[in-house]
Amino acid sequence: MRREIWNAGRSHSTRTILSHAWRQTADSIRDLPYSVLWTFRRKDDQPMKQEGTIKKHRIYTTSFASVYPHYVTKAEKKGRTKSEVDSIICWLTGYDSEHLETQLEKQADFETFFAEAPRLNPSRDLIKGVVCGVRVEDIEEPTMREIRYLDKLVDELARGKAMEKILRKQ
Structure with a gap:
């Protein structure tokens, strides 16, 4: 399940993916703990910090x-x-x-x-x-x-x- 969410994150927001993925296990997206909702990141999300320096514009x-x-x-x-x-x-x-x-x-x-x-x-x-x-x-x-x-x-x-x-x- 984790791999499907990670790969699907390329085209949809993490929140949308998780709401669809967990729909079978939870009655509502509100039933899921907050930490579960924001555990996964999209593959193309890159941190602004690289090797101790802030990435320049x-x-x-x-x-x-x-x-x-x-x-x-x-x-x-x-x-x-x-x-x-x-x-x-x-x-x-x-x-x-x-x-x-x-x-x-x-x-x-x-x-x-x-x-x-x-x-x-x-x-x-x-x-x-x-x-x-x-x-x-x-x-x-x-x-x-x-x-x-x-x-x-x-x-x-x-x-x-x-x-x-x-x-x-x-």
Whole structure:
């Protein structure tokens, strides 16, 4: 019985499998002890911890150069320019246009891109709002926060916000 539940767990939730499997032995799923309901895990459930370290989000290993054209396309669809996207990136990271091109050519991942940034703008802490349902100011992981800051700035650009407001100029 255990093997059937384990293999069937690939396509259905554990709770559904157990409710069907134990239906013959229990009058109701409520008659089963809680520990029995949650004993089995689906085969594809993997723990986030691997060898003592927390598994990193895949955006860290994604090449910045592979995402950059999407930033530009998003801005251009709304009537903004590539140079405005570049100025936002340079404002946030401290790169000049020459070093930004170098980072794009060497296919640096996001983690390296932000780690090698010459000088992160101190005014970036003024960036507030929600990206992907998460408030950027509440993100604890520093690199993820920087990535979300960049996403937020590009979103503001695409929405038609003035560059002075996007760059948090007083």
